[in-house]
Structures are given as structure tokens and as C-alpha cells.
Amino acid sequence: MQCLAGHLNHPLRLPLAGEIHARPFMVLEAPARISHLAIHADDDPAVHDRRLAALCARFGVAAPAAGAQHFFHDFGHFRLKWERHTEFSTFSFVEAGEDGGDFQLTALRHVPADWLATLQGTVIVASHLIAERGSPLGIADRRLKRLFPLPPLVGSQVLSGGEIWTDFQVGPDGFSKFLIRDIDLRESQMGRLVQRLGEIETYLMMALLALPLAREGAGLLGRIEEDLSELGSRMSSLDIDGDAEGLLRELSRLDGRLRAQSFRTGYRFSAAQAYYRIVGARIGELREQRIEGVPTVGEFMERRLAPAMDTCRSVAARQEALAGKIGRSNDMLRTRVNLAQERQSQSVLASLSRSASRQLQLQQAVEGLSVVAISYYGIGLAAYALKALKGWGWAIPVDQAVGLLLPLVAAATWLGIRRLHRRLHTASS
Structure with missing residues (x-):
């Protein structure tokens, strides 16, 4: 069998081929307890490597090389799956459990408390998941009422053999909760299901990071629109000899404010739409089937997340439209300033012509x-x-x-x- 020499490969062939197999699904069987954390720290990407290295050092485990995209290891009491993304990294702690449990005992209890304290202010998602085997549950099941006492209760049948229940509520302990039941899942489907649920909640929160900026930006855009409307009224009443340069300076100030807002929110809005598309794709992969009486995850997201993303899109479109209006007003004012300058130039040329004529007469x-x-x-x-x-x-x-x-x-x-x-x-x- 002929072997392809390494020097014949394109320099990016192996790294690109590795991307296909990046972030593999965790092999997971019920019953199990899972604790999922998503850490947001886009200001210092290296902090993700440091936190993983610090956790590995506490258990005497060799950390992956800097720049690694995923890591999996069995720490004894729990297994860890770590993934690194552009703006965040995720830690999934998995511990074997028992069917029929609750959220009192979690996989996170084996993680050192002082290491968890180093995550202060960076946790964007924290959730506990119970994976168990059993028969389908009904909406009136007492255990569901005990595990998820606050509405809304969300549930569906997934992957033609599983069942998920959640309320997407952040409890007093700071964690959301998911119950996953293996009714007739095939091999490796539980691991895929756990990962998909973690990704849905993580990308959901990352998409919603744009919503506060959109609400704040809407107020700023309203003030800029009022100022622009006032400038428009002054422009319409301005005669040819009016102070067009003064209006142009005020318009440039408005343009600067709008550009600063656009620079601050542009990346966040585009990232939110990308995360929103990923949420939709992950929900589609669940292949949900309705459980009578409760909304599915897809329906819940459509009612709660879609309006937020529409708000972000509308604010982004409003920014672009306002920038176009300012640009057109700027062009009009510059045209008026240029006309005024041309009139001044013509006046100067006429004065020079008269002066030259007088000089010629004097010269003669x-x-x-x-x-x-x-x-x-x-x-x-x-x-x-x-x-x-x-x-x-x-x-x-x-x-x-x-x-x-x-x-x-x-x-x-x-x-x-x-x-x-x-x-x-x-x-x-």
C-alpha cells in the first residue's frame, strides 16, 4: 500500500481535516448527572486555557496544549468535556447517577469550590441535567411538578426515543434544570442529546447579549432622529446665504454619535443573528414531537427568542437607515456650502477683474x-x-x-x- 509523504500535503490540509472531527459528542449512558457551565470571557481569550489548566492541576492531570479546541478526561469521580469557542468556553461535568433522582446531588459537587470562585462574573450559562431511563411522563406527573414548580413547563419527545422536560428558569441556586429520559434511544444518542441541550441554552444566552444593546441603542437613535429632524427643519428654512457650515458641523456631530453606536453594536448584532441561527439548527436536530398540554422547545424559543432577535434586527436596520439619511443631508449641506463658496469665489474674481481693469487704466x-x-x-x-x-x-x-x-x-x-x-x-x- 502506497503511503502519501507528509511533505506532499497542503500546509492546511491536516488542520482543516481535524476541524471535521472537532468537538466530538460525549459518549454517555443513562442514568447520569450532568452539570454544564458556559464561561464568557471575550476580552482575554487566553483565560479559557488558564482556567482549564488550573482545574487539571488540582487533580494532577496534564492539561491540553494552549490553543486546543476540545478536551475530554476521566477525573475519577466525574468526567469532564471542555470545548473552546470564539467568545466562550464550556465545561460539562458528568457523573454516573441513579434513575428517579432529583437535583439535590449534582456532578458539580466534586469540583473545588475555590476554582468555581475564580469564575465570578463570567458564567453566562449554568445548568444541571438528569439523564435517566424510564417510560414517558405525563404533564400531570407529580415528579414534574416537584422538579419544575414554576411555569412555563416545556417538554417534547425527541430523536424518536427520548423525552426532555425543562422550564428554562434560573433557580435560586443560579442553575437551570433539564430532565432527559431515555425511553428508546439508540447508542450515542443520549450524549448527542445532552450536548444539543447545552448548546441550545448557551447559544440562546449568547444571542440575547445583543438585546440590552438594542434597547439602549433604540433610545439613542430616537434622540439622534429628533436632532436630525430639527436640523432638517432648519435646512428647509435656510436661505442661500445662511450659516450652512454651522449646520454641517452639527450634522457631523450627529454622524459621529451614530458611527460610534454602530461600531459598538455592529459585531454584537451580527453575532446574535449567527447564534440565533445555530439555536434554530440545534432545535431542528432534536426532531421534536409535541406532548399534549405543553409547548415544545422550538415553540418556546419562537415565542421568547424570536421577538428579541427581531428587536435587534430592527435596531440594526434603523441604524443603517438613519446613517443613510444623515449621509444624504450631509451631501445636501455640502452642496449648499460649495455653492456659497463658488459665489464667494465669483465675487472675488469679479473684484480682481475690476482691480485689474483699474490697474490697466492706471498703467496706461x-x-x-x-x-x-x-x-x-x-x-x-x-x-x-x-x-x-x-x-x-x-x-x-x-x-x-x-x-x-x-x-x-x-x-x-x-x-x-x-x-x-x-x-x-x-x-x-
Whole structure:
């Protein structure tokens, strides 16, 4: 059999192939007690590795390498399945139990209390699950009333051989509770069912993290819309010479507030929709069948989670629509500012044109004076030269010669100045 050399593989082939087998289902048989914790700590991803390493160190177990995505080990009194996700990690503690028990004894009692104390402020989901064998229960069963005393009671038949019961309530001890009954489940289905229920509650809570932001954002968007409406009224009454730049500054301030809100909530809203889709997919995998008198998990989520996600979607859409309105108003104001600036530029150009015209007129006047002045000095020099020649014995009528030279010097001076102007104009162009 021919073996494929390792260097022939694409560098990402093995890591990508490993993703297919990441987070395998736990092998679990009833009866058992399960305690499930989901730890949210997106500000420091390395904290997930540290917490797992600290727990393993307490029991003398080698922790997985940094960056591992899942871990499973038998600690003696309990088994642990750990999974790491983008924003959270999950710890599932499993202990063999007995049929017909309640939630007084849990798998979590074997976990050191000081280690649990290090999770303060980060537990987003905490639940106890009882997995047992038995026949179907009815809604009037006294044990169900004792285990889940507060409404609403949620239940369904799942995977064509199992039954689940819960109320999705967080009890006084901080834990929600699930009862899972193996009526006729096939091998490995119990492990899949336990994992799916843990994932449904975890992704449910992760999706709902966006709801407080949506409610807070709705109030902020309302205030921004009021300010934008006021600016719109002022824009409609603004004449062409009004203070459009002042309105533009106020509009830019509103745009900055909206962008800050969008940056703060954008990722959370998109993540909520992704988590919501996962919740729907996990519920679909349960293949629920109704138990008369109680809602199924899917119906419960449709009534409780769907409106919350609709709220998040509406706030996100409202943000985008408001950003578009601000953008259009910004364009209108900038157009008005540009028109005002063009009018100012035209006024400046007209003023420069008038100034240039006056300068030309002044230049022409000065040019005439220059011709007279230069001609005057030229005739004076010529007169001195003629007088000198007459003194040396030349018979020259000085006054007559000066009179004849005067128009010639003036004409030569005028032609010289005009020629100089033409040269300068040619050089500047």
C-alpha cells in the first residue's frame, strides 16, 4: 500500500481535516448527572486555557496544549468535556447517577469550590441535567411538578426515543434544570442529546447579549432622529446665504454619535443573528414531537427568542437607515456650502477683474506720463549735446534742432515702451 509523504500535503490540509472531527459528542449512558457551565470571557481569550489548566492541576492531570479546541478526561469521580469557542468556553461535568433522582446531588459537587470562585462574573450559562431511563411522563406527573414548580413547563419527545422536560428558569441556586429520559434511544444518542441541550441554552444566552444593546441603542437613535429632524427643519428654512457650515458641523456631530453606536453594536448584532441561527439548527436536530398540554422547545424559543432577535434586527436596520439619511443631508449641506463658496469665489474674481481693469487704466495713464518724462529727459540730453557742438564751433541752430528732435524722441520712446510691454506679455504667457 502506497503511503502519501507528509511533505506532499497542503500546509492546511491536516488542520482543516481535524476541524471535521472537532468537538466530538460525549459518549454517555443513562442514568447520569450532568452539570454544564458556559464561561464568557471575550476580552482575554487566553483565560479559557488558564482556567482549564488550573482545574487539571488540582487533580494532577496534564492539561491540553494552549490553543486546543476540545478536551475530554476521566477525573475519577466525574468526567469532564471542555470545548473552546470564539467568545466562550464550556465545561460539562458528568457523573454516573441513579434513575428517579432529583437535583439535590449534582456532578458539580466534586469540583473545588475555590476554582468555581475564580469564575465570578463570567458564567453566562449554568445548568444541571438528569439523564435517566424510564417510560414517558405525563404533564400531570407529580415528579414534574416537584422538579419544575414554576411555569412555563416545556417538554417534547425527541430523536424518536427520548423525552426532555425543562422550564428554562434560573433557580435560586443560579442553575437551570433539564430532565432527559431515555425511553428508546439508540447508542450515542443520549450524549448527542445532552450536548444539543447545552448548546441550545448557551447559544440562546449568547444571542440575547445583543438585546440590552438594542434597547439602549433604540433610545439613542430616537434622540439622534429628533436632532436630525430639527436640523432638517432648519435646512428647509435656510436661505442661500445662511450659516450652512454651522449646520454641517452639527450634522457631523450627529454622524459621529451614530458611527460610534454602530461600531459598538455592529459585531454584537451580527453575532446574535449567527447564534440565533445555530439555536434554530440545534432545535431542528432534536426532531421534536409535541406532548399534549405543553409547548415544545422550538415553540418556546419562537415565542421568547424570536421577538428579541427581531428587536435587534430592527435596531440594526434603523441604524443603517438613519446613517443613510444623515449621509444624504450631509451631501445636501455640502452642496449648499460649495455653492456659497463658488459665489464667494465669483465675487472675488469679479473684484480682481475690476482691480485689474483699474490697474490697466492706471498703467496706461502712467505709460503716457512715462513717455513724456523719458522724452523730456531725452530732449534735455540732446540739447546739451547740441550746445556742446555749437560751443566747439559747429554752426548748429540749437533751438530749431531741439524742435525737430522732439517728435522723433517721443515717438521712439513710445515705440520702445510698447515693444517692452509686448516682450513681457509674451514671456509671462
